[in-house]
Amino acid sequence: MFSYILKRTLGAIPTLLALIIISFLLMHAAPGGPFTLDKHPPPEVMANLNAKYGLDQPLLVQLWRYLTGIIFHFDFGPSFVYKDRTVNEIIAQGFPVTLAYGGWAFVFAVTIGVSLGIVAAIFQNTWLDYLSIGTTIGASVLPNFVLGPILILVFTRWLGWLPGGGWEGGDWRHMAMPIIAMATAYMASIARITRSSMLEVLTSNHIRTARAKGLPSWKVITRHALKPALIPVLSYLGPVFVAMITGSVVVDMLFSTAGIGKFFVDSALNRDYAVMMGVTLLAGFLTIFFNLLVDVAYAWIDPKIRY
């Protein structure tokens, strides 16, 4: 097990390096650097600016500096637009907010999605099944940027229950709508996956044996059916967690929560490549990390899987 984790971790390193190098090259292939402004400052000023940010060095030197900065100091460099701040500071400010509502959204999506899926599978072809499947189909065509405005319309404009935006240090009233907007579509997918894999497990031999030896129905499900049924769900969770962070771009725009998405959009509009790069790499790290975590959990849950 340990050697498997080690092997997978080592395997992730080239992926990370490739990610850093590709995004670095992209950043430099872009027409118009961070200091191409409408005003044209005198050439000496430009030279000084370029020297300060190391942009006058050969490309390979710049790449080496960027790489070693990230690896040894976890330093993504200075922001090109906010002159007094580094990318790290910007991430440190936005990420906890994103993590707060993203984490809750993840928890809700998984618990509600799995329960809906199990209920639908156990009561297959009854009104309960149709109700939960209908709900999930409806929810799956409501991505966060569609659901968000509808939530604001209903809960802020018509009912006046929840504030339309802001963060206020994570007060639940400010968190409720971002969480719902983010969780719904993923909840739907999780419910569908759970239902179909639960249906498959329920017809398998070991469940028939368990029923035949007279176990009560709830025990058959919790003790024998649940664990194998959850394996396909598990493999879906790694990407979902990362998608929660992507989703923060929309949530931060709609609800003015100052998460990482806000900084990403701001930096995209200001051509602040350093911040964009930092956020992209962060998302890449998290993707790789969660895929690794899911694979390890896989090996732990299903003893048949050997690597």
Next chain:
Amino acid sequence: MTLSTIDMPALAKRLSSLDEVKGRSLWADASRRFFRNKAAILGLVLLAICALYAAFGQLIGPHTYDFQDFDIMGDAATKGMPSLANGHFFGTDDQGRDLFARTAMGTRISLLVGLIGTAISVVVGTLYGAVSGYVGGRTDSLMMRMVDILMAVPFMFVLILVLVMFGKSLIILYISIGLLSWPTMARIVRGQTLTLKSREFIEAAKATGVPTFRIILRHVVPNLLGIVAVYATLLVPEIILTESFISFLGLGVQEPQTSLGTLISDGAKAVYYNTLWQLAFPLLFFMMLMFGFFFAGDGLRDALDPKDR
């Protein structure tokens, strides 16, 4: 029933008069199953409505998508209501532009992005997967390793990065969405190619001296079409979703052109000014497209899935 009760001569007569049993091909079988699936038919109908509207919507209405009615501008909440009398069937936006024509244009662009992006992704993914699976060995593991790396790249962020860096144009959007979404396709195709590789007809082609690349194009790829078709129908709504997301952020299609994502974004902001139709109509067509592709794709998968007989 015992043997003696069967009227043997009559049975023989009936059998001899029966027509020859017609074989059913995979596709005939699949289409029969597809057209029995009510949800899939509903999906097709929804898609047909969207396609017709996207193609002819701008011709039906009396207004063009970029004409600004200055009488309405600034007072959209009262004068820009949907009405049959002044020809603004879906109302106008806050700049007095006709929403019927704009929604038609948005639906058209969303459909186009979905189809073009999927086409690029199908071509690249199929060729890549087929070559990787067919050639095998070290080439295969190297090529698949690259796919692994690409799959770890946060797709949406890179897409935004590319759009910001190389300009926000429709062409770049089409191409980059297509070029970023092929890895999953490549994986599926490779898996299928591995099982095809050892079949007799491939061996026959090899024995008669057909060059490798020709075998891939003429003998491997046509046999992959079923699985590729299924996956492609499921990819279209995903790409439409991506485009809408990008346009929602204001990084996609530029004014006065529009797409469903941009319209939804504008409509979302207009919620505060009591012009609900600005959100409702683009949203309606967006959801019809999504439902349509989901149902049709699911139906196609069920129809072609060999496990589900």
